[in-house]
Amino acid sequence: MELTTAEENYLKAIYHLSVEGKKSVSTNDIAAEIRTKPASVSDMLRKLGEKEVIQYRKYYGLQITPLGIQLALQTIRKHRLWEVFLVDKLNFAWDEVHEVAEQLEHIQSLLLIERLDAYLNYPKFDPHGDPIPDAFGDVRSRPRIALQEMEIDQSGQIVAVKDSSPAFLRYLDKVGAYIGARIKVLDKVEFDGSVEILVDQKKTLFMSKDVASNILVLTA
Amino acid sequence: MELTTAEENYLKAIYHLSVEGKKSVSTNDIAAEIRTKPASVSDMLRKLGEKEVIQYRKYYGLQITPLGIQLALQTIRKHRLWEVFLVDKLNFAWDEVHEVAEQLEHIQSLLLIERLDAYLNYPKFDPHGDPIPDAFGDVRSRPRIALQEMEIDQSGQIVAVKDSSPAFLRYLDKVGAYIGARIKVLDKVEFDGSVEILVDQKKTLFMSKDVASNILVLTA
DNA sequence: AAAATAAATTAGGTTAAACTAAAAAATAAT
DNA sequence: ATTATTTTTTAGTTTAACCTAATTTATTTT
Structure with a gap:
């Protein structure tokens, strides 16, 4: 199965919206995510349906298939490995x-x-x-909660x-709240x-609810 | 100036044919190099002419411009830096x-x-x-001759x-004649x-004229 | 120099991915 | 339960990069 660059980008967006955003994924959501127009999305959904990476019934909705999830995860794997390379080896800042x-x-x-993965250990x-x-495509994610939802005196990373x-x-970098x-x-x-x-047992920091709800913490 | 991927590939081919192959570059040559059809090349030459990376007069011929050379060299620079990365860091064989x-x-x-260049030293x-x-875009190339053209008893690398x-x-790898x-x-x-x-003062090797004329040597 | 051949270009078509405008379906509001 | 609104899809263009077939220009050959 071969996907074009555009198809990979759509599939990745659909995966993220499906997994992270819970409820069903709308054409408009995808258009917003990809920064394209809903009409273009409809077009692409038909194509992705034909390639069986999503199940698609027009006007009704879509669901990513196991094949789609697998392919999306491979793209995500590549993206994140390259990010590690850029930061660890080429000294990019994490916002670049x-x-x-x-x-x-x-x-x-x-x-x-495969080689990159090995090189990065x-x-x-x-x-x-x-x-x-x-x-x-296996992911071992750590259980995390938003800083916002932590209790007083609770600590974590x-x-x-x-x-x-x-x-x-x-x-975040400026105020010293790094990963x-x-x-x-x-x-x-x-x-x-x-x-x-x-x-880090040193600096005290105030942050708004908006900021705190965007920070994920692995609690101790 | 922004070039598409296809435009970059054409320009690179034109550069190589211009520099390495001396005489004027024909539509057919480019088509053979890029593995495309002459009709597609004509199309692209018009576009590259409009972008002023080549000077183009139809049926007559083309010449790469200084701007074109500069852009081609940047692409070549990137290509060769990535090759160094793949071989030095990711242990790719030089034929992969x-x-x-x-x-x-x-x-x-x-x-x-820039970062990659620094990382590779x-x-x-x-x-x-x-x-x-x-x-x-500056290139410092060493004076090299084909192994074919060397004299008896002459040595080099x-x-x-x-x-x-x-x-x-x-x-080459098999017979042990590495760079x-x-x-x-x-x-x-x-x-x-x-x-x-x-x-390497050890192994004796016989090679045909065809092979020897494809190997470039820096003579001592 | 005219005819034959080779090379290069144009004409017209295809595919992928985008777009705008219009139509259709689903959802919400009165 | 109609009407209004929002969402989604279709229809029809556009652009980049390719293609085949036909034509035009250049080069060779006789």
Whole structure:
């Protein structure tokens, strides 16, 4: 089964919307995600349906198939491995990698990805803390909760972000809340949902509810 | 100036034919190089002419412009840097890299190439011994002659091959004539042009004229 | 120099992926 | 339960890159 670059991008978007966003995936959702027009999405859904990576009934809805999930995970695997390469080996900042990884993920060569994986020492998580599927598509993800949902005095480690826009990542970098940081919730303000945390047993940090709900923590 | 992947491939082919093959570049030559049809080439030449990377007068001929040369060299630079990466870091054999590098060379990111160059320690030659243009397109190539043209008792170092088809590269690997090998010409048979060489002061090797004329040597 | 051959280009068609505008179906509101 | 609104799909274009077949230009040959 061969997918074009465009097809891979659609499938990846559908996978993310299906898994992360729970409820059924709409044409408009996909258009927003891919930054394209709904009419283009309808076109592509028909094609993806014919290739049996999704089950598609027009006006009704779609469901990603096991084959589709497998292919999407391979693309995600490639994307995240390249991100590790860019950060670990080429010293990219974690907010600079996405665009380039978006291109690299479409390079076709099984050997390349296997070798890259070995070279990087079989990493299990990318620089944003997201799990890297193995060659069979298996993902071992750690149970994580939003910082927002933690209790006072609970501690843990920042492992990922929900919103990975460059602006947000830069903000985190600036205030010193990097992936891997060990944190403890010192206080929560009921009124506005903001929280106060201790980072690495040194620095105290205030953050709004908006920020805190975008940070994922592996609780101890 | 932005070139598409196809445009980059055509320009690269035109550059190679212009520089390596001397005489004027024909539509048919390009078609053969790119494995496409002459009609498609005509189409593309018009487009490349409009973008001013070549000077083109139909039925008459073409010439690559300084801008075209610069852009072609950037693509070649990327291709050869990726080849170094694949061989040095990911342990690819030198006959396995071309296809993958052909894809990687089109990734667009100046930062990526600069970082990769630094990571590889600013290599000057790729695994086939071809020179890597620097960020400004400057190439420092070593003066090389074909093994075929060497005199008896002359010695040197294998630095490149003309024909880099996988079959030829595999053959070289098998007989132990790798890039970097130090050699000395022991004998030349006038009758058929074949040569006998000593490799690394150890192994004696016979090769046909065809093979010898495809091996480039930096003479001592 | 005219005829034959070879090379290059144009004309017209295909496919993938996008788009706008219009139509159809599903959902929500009165 | 009609009407209004939103969502989705279809119809018809556009662009890039290819193709075949036909034509035009250039080059050889006689």
